[in-house]
Every structure is written in C-alpha cells, then in structure tokens.
Amino acid sequence: MIIEKRMLSLVALGLCLPLITGCPKRSGDFGSDADTDLLSLDGGRDDIAMLPGSRDSLVGAGQRDHGLTAIQFDYDSAQIAASEQGKLRVVTEYMRRQSRVRLVVEGHCDERGSREYNTALGERRALAARAYLVGLGVRADRIHTRSYGEEKPSDPQHNESAWRANRRGEFVIYN
Amino acid sequence: MRGVNSLLVVLILGGVFCAAPAAGQAPIIVRKTSGRIAISVDGLRGSSSPEAQQFKRVLVADLDRFSWFEVNARGAVVFAADVDSSGGRLQVACRVMHRGSRRSYLNRTFAGAASQARQLAHEVHDALVKAVTGRRGIAATRIVMIGAAGNQSAKEVYLCDADGDGLQQLTRDKNVSLMPRWGPAGDRIVYTSYKSDFPDAYIVDLVSGRRERIAGFPGLNTGAEFFPDGDNMVLTLSKDGNPDLYALNLKSQRTTRLTRTRSAAETSPTVSPDGNQIAFVSDTSGRPQIYIMNRRGGERRRITLHGSENVAPDWGPDGRIVYSSRRFGRYQLFLYDPRTDKEQELTQEAVDHEDPSWAPDGRHVCYTREEAYRQQVYVLDTISRRSIRLTRYAGSWYAAAWSPW
Numbered sequence: 113m114i115i116e117k118r119m120l121s122l123v124a125l126g127l128c129l130p131l132i133t134g135c136p137k138r139s140g141d142f143g144s145d146a147d148t149d150l151l152s153l154d155g156g157r158d159d160i161a162m163l164p165g166s167r168d169s170l171v172g173a174g175q176r177d178h179g180l181t182a183i184q185f186d187y188d189s190a191q192i193a194a195s196e197q198g199k200l201r202v203v204t205e206y207m208r209r210q211s212r213v214r215l216v217v218e219g220h221c222d223e224r225g226s227r228e229y230n231t232a233l234g235e236r237r238a239l240a241a242r243a244y245l246v247g248l249g250v251r252a253d254r255i256h257t258r259s260y261g262e263e264k265p266s267d268p269q270h271n272e273s274a275w276r277a278n279r280r281g282e283f284v285i286y287n
Numbered sequence: 288m289r290g291v292n293s294l295l296v297v298l299i300l301g302g303v304f305c306a307a308p309a310a311g312q313a314p315i316i317v318r319k320t321s322g323r324i325a326i327s328v329d330g331l332r333g334s335s336s337p338e339a340q341q342f343k344r345v346l347v348a349d350l351d352r353f354s355w356f357e358v359n360a361r362g363a364v365v366f367a368a369d370v371d372s373s374g375g376r377l378q379v380a381c382r383v384m385h386r387g388s389r390r391s392y393l394n395r396t397f398a399g400a401a402s403q404a405r406q407l408a409h410e411v412h413d414a415l416v417k418a419v420t421g422r423r424g425i426a427a428t429r430i431v432m433i434g435a436a437g438n439q440s441a442k443e444v445y446l447c448d449a450d451g452d453g454l455q456q457l458t459r460d461k462n463v464s465l466m467p468r469w470g471p472a473g474d475r476i477v478y479t480s481y482k483s484d485f486p487d488a489y490i491v492d493l494v495s496g497r498r499e500r501i502a503g504f505p506g507l508n509t510g511a512e513f514f515p516d517g518d519n520m521v522l523t524l525s526k527d528g529n530p531d532l533y534a535l536n537l538k539s540q541r542t543t544r545l546t547r548t549r550s551a552a553e554t555s556p557t558v559s560p561d562g563n564q565i566a567f568v569s570d571t572s573g574r575p576q577i578y579i580m581n582r583r584g585g586e587r588r589r590i591t592l593h594g595s596e597n598v599a600p601d602w603g604p605d606g607r608i609v610y611s612s613r614r615f616g617r618y619q620l621f622l623y624d625p626r627t628d629k630e631q632e633l634t635q636e637a638v639d640h641e642d643p644s645w646a647p648d649g650r651h652v653c654y655t656r657e658e659a660y661r662q663q664v665y666v667l668d669t670i671s672r673r674s675i676r677l678t679r680y681a682g683s684w685y686a687a688a689w690s691p692w
Contacts (some may be wrong), residue, residue, distance in 0.1 A: 156547075161529065163504075163506050166505075167503075223660075225575075227644075227685075228554045228598065229552075232553075238528065239506075257505070262584055
C-alpha cells in the first residue's frame with residue numbers, strides 16, 4: 113500500500129518536473145542560498161519550493177465559500193493521496209479561471225502527537241499541496257501556506273472519524 | 288545510628304546537588320526517604336492581620352511545594368520570625384538556626400508593602416533555602432504558559448508565580464498563541480501569534496509592555512528560542528519550502544539556515560547553557576526524534592534511541608535535557624545527560640506528560656499533564672518524583688516555560 117502511494121507520487125512528480133523546471137527562474141526576489149539549483153525528491157528546485165517573498169497581497173480573512181473541497185491526509189502523513197488529486201485539479205482549474213486571485217493552502221492535523229510537531233506537519237501538508245498545484249501549472253508566487261497544526265479542528269470530538277476529518281488541507285481565496 | 292544515616296543522606300544530597308555544607312557548618316538532619324530537611328516553624332509569630340496570616344500561609348506552602356524542607360515541629364532547623372503589620376507595611380524579622388548547635392543560618396529582616404505579602408513570603412523562602420542549603424530557591428520565579436480560558440478558540444499567553452497564583456494575562460490577541468519562551472534575563476517573552484492570521488514570532492518586553500514582530504516570513508515562524516546572549520535566536524521557518532531551523536540575529540534581522548532536510552521537519556530547538564549547541568526534534572528517521580548539533584548547524588547526533596516519538600526537549604541549566612517520550616502509548620518525561628549518554632525515566636503514571644521546562648534550579652520541571660483531553664500544568668520535583676498541580680483554573684493550560692532567576 114505504502115509502495116503504491118510512493119509510486120503514485122513519483123508518477124505525479126514525473127508529470128510535474130518538466131513544468132517545474134520549465135518555469136522561468138526569477139532572480140532577486142528570493143534571497144541567495146548557496147545551492148538553489150539542487151534538485152530534491154519532493155519539490156523541485158529551491159526557487160520553486162520557496163514561498164512567495166511577501167504576504168502583502170493577503171488582506172483580510174480570505175474567502176472560504178468558493179466551493180472548493182478540502183483535501184484529506186493519512187495519519188502522520190503529508191503525502192497527497194491518489195483520492196485527493198482530483199480535488200487539486202479542480203483547484204487548478206479555479207485558479208486558471210480566476211487569474212487574479214491568490215490562494216492560501218491551510219494545513220491542519222488531528223490532535224494526536226505534540227503540538228509543535230503538528231504545527232510543522234500541517235505546514236508540510238500545505239507545502240505538499242502547493243507543490244502539487246505548482247506541478248499542475250499554478251504559478252508558485254500565487255500560492256501561500258498557513259499551518260494551524262492541531263489548533264483549529266473542524267470536528268472537536270476525540271474519535272477516529274473526527275481525527276480523519278481534521279487531517280486536512282483547506283483552501284482560502286484572497287482577491 | 289540516626290546520626291550515621293543523616294550524614295549519609297547529606298553526602299548523597301551533596302553528590303547530587305554539589306551542595307555539601309561549608310566546612311565547619313553544622314550537619315543538617317534530613318529524612319532519608321525524601322531527602323528533605325526537617326524544619327520547625329513553630330516560632331513563626333506575630334500580627335494577626337490578614338496580610339500577616341497570608342504571609343505565613345504562603346511561606347509554609349512554599350516550604351512544602353519546593354521540597355527542600357519538611358515542616359516538622361521537632362525539626363533540626365528552627366525557623367523563627369516576628370511578623371509585624373502596620374501602616375500598610377509588612378516587616379518580618381527572621382532567625383534560622385540549628386537546634387542542637389544553635390548555629391545561626393540566617394538573621395535578617397525582610398520588609399515590603401502589605402499588599403505584597405505573597406512576594407515577601409517567596410523572598411523569605413528563597414533566602415531560607417539559600418542560607419541552609421547553599422542553593423537558590425525558586426519561589427520568586429515565574430512561569431509563562433498558554434491558557435484557553437472560557438472561549439476555547441482564543442489561546443492567550445499568561446504569566447503566573449511559581450506557586451500558580453498571581454495569574455496575569457499577557458496577550459489579548461483573540462487568536463491562537465503558541466510556544467512562549469523566556470529571554471535570558473527574564474524580562475522578555477517570545478511567542479508565536481496568529482494575530483495577523485499567519486504564525487509570526489513576537490517578543491513582548493515585560494517592563495515596557497511593548498511588542499515587536501521579530502519574524503514574519505511566509506510560512507512558519509515558530510518555536511523561537513533565545514541564545515544566552517539575548518541577541519540571537521533559533522526558530523523554525525518554512526520560507527524556503529520546508530520547515531527547517533534558522534538562526535536569527537535580532538539586531539541585523541539576518542537569518543542563517545541551520546538545517547536542510549527536504550522531506551523532514553526540524554522543530555522545538557533548545558540551546559545548551561553555554562550557547563554552543565542546539566537540541567531539536569527532527570523526523571528524518573520517519574518519526575520525531577531528538578538530535579544535537581553545533582549552534583552553526585552541520586552534523587547532527589541522535590540522542591533518543593527508545594520510544595516511538597521523542598519531542599519537546601529543554602536543555603537545563605546543569606546540562607541535562609528533559610523531554611517527552613512516547614512509551615506504551617503515553618508521553619512520559621525523561622532525562623538525558625549528554626556527558627554520560629544515559630537516559631533516565633522521570634514519570635510512569637498512565638497519563639500524558641508533555642512540554643517539560645526546567646526551573647532555573649535544575650531540580651524542578653513544569654510540564655503539561657493531559658488526562659481525558661484536559662490539560663493542566665504541573666510541577667515535578669526530579670529528586671523525589673513528586674508532582675504538584677500548578678494551574679487550578681477552568682479551561683486548558685499548557686506549554687508552560689519556567690523563567691530564569
């Protein structure tokens with residue numbers, strides 16, 4: 113099962129890479145780490161993986177009634193499951209049609225595990241969804257991330273079905 | 288026989304704390320089971336004013352809470368004090384001596400505003416600990432923590448005294464706050480707030496009340512911890528595409544990347560007392576484990592080999608690291624000593640023990656105890672292993688950090 117998922121993400125990566133490396137490299141905006149040209153297994157080049165330099169365009173609370181469906185994650189995982197890829201294709205189409213909006217991918221976790229670890233896990237979930245969207249062609253500088261870790265459960269109960277609902281990536285649109 | 292036992296205990300205590308009495312000082316009689324020094328407080332006399340009564344109550348509670356002493360009418364250490372309350376002032380003339388030899392440990396008068404009776408009691412307790420044991424007491428220190436009181440969605444930063452009283456709300460962000468930590472001089476708190484709708488790191492100056500955003504990069508700005516110089520910090524940022532540790536200089540605002548792991552996250556940094564090393568959590572192995580590296584990054588050494596998860600390290604003043612380790616489905620507190628490469632179990636009860644933080648005495652640890660999804664802060668004495676509840680307020684209280692002296 114795990115191997116299958118890895119294969120799927122490798123396939124997804126294979127699809128993404130030409131797009132990623134095909135992006136024009138922007139200079140000046142993103143600082144100057146020594147090895148920006150390193151390729152990695154899970155995101156492409158550093159300048160693509162890098163978050164947009166400024167959050168100035170993200171004013172207010174953003175829109176959540178856009179009809180986009182949150183993606184779900186497996187326990188302690190930031191992998192984009194095959195079942196969630198269709199939702200990300202819908203997001204990509206939305207971003208293509210609404211060419212001026214910006215997107216915040218919001219990562220959330222269930223309450224198990226330490227808060228600090230979950231804060232980082234939520235961010236990795238948001239970053240994984242972001243990398244996938246960039247792979248599908250959404251411009252990297254239009255997608256921001258925000259992790260709430262386990263701080264904002266969508267279901268406050270303490271059981272398996274609540275935990276499953278809470279391991280999610282939500283989409284927030286900023287005009 | 289009793290004398291021999293006592294001497295033995297003094298030697299053991301001396302070995303643990305390096306607190307052997309100065310040459311020529313009378314031996315202290317302690318009970319072998321608890322390592323506590325028996326002290327008589329029958330000579331605590333004076334004014335019946337409410338402030339004087341409060342002073343006595345708080346002092347006797349401190350003696351029990353901080354575990355150096357055990358109140359016992361026949362104790363070898365005799366504490367006598369005249370508490371005088373008049374004109375809005377409280378004056379306490381203290382005398383502490385050894386019962387047998389009549390040797391004096393302390394003979395000093397403490398004074399303060401009557402409204403500060405609790406603070407005065409903490410001050411007297413700490414002076415008493417210092418005079419008899421040579422160690423500094425922690426009754427006058429403070430604790431910072433997160434509280435979700437009433438409205439569960441707002442998680443604010445609060446301060447309280449080391450005995451849990453004197454609760455003070457520090458932030459009113461009406462949003463989520465995370466991971467408060469003290470500056471090395473005890474006059475600043477760094478924490479992460481979502482008040483801008485993103486997790487940015489802020490420093491609050493406790494003297495001026497001023498707040499300043501110190502890190503507002505895209506992505507995470509979390510888990511910030513000071514280096515001992517007070518000008519440099521280490522924190523988790525994800526601006527470059529993955530949660531990694533960075534050093535941040537507060538004066539130049541420059542960040543330096545310390546870790547570079549593409550499919551793992553580095554969090555929860557804690558700095559060694561000499562400022563040369565950083566312990567942190569990383570899940571490069573697949574699960575969160577604790578590692579140590581140089582303050583400038585580079586090679587890392589994994590220090591936790593047992594437990595499915597090891598998180599929340601705090602590097603203590605005497606060089607030992609306390610952390611939370613998942614064993615048989617529960618988080619338990621453990622100690623790791625880098626000098627011996629040995630770990631030691633501190634808790635065993637079948638509840639979760641999380642986010643430990645050392646008191647500056649290197650003996651006590653505050654931590655979050657979670658039972659049936661309810662969180663409260665407790666204080667553990669690492670010698671006797673006794674835990675006492677610190678927070679007695681409604682709601683959830685967690686992520687506590689103990690102030691320096």
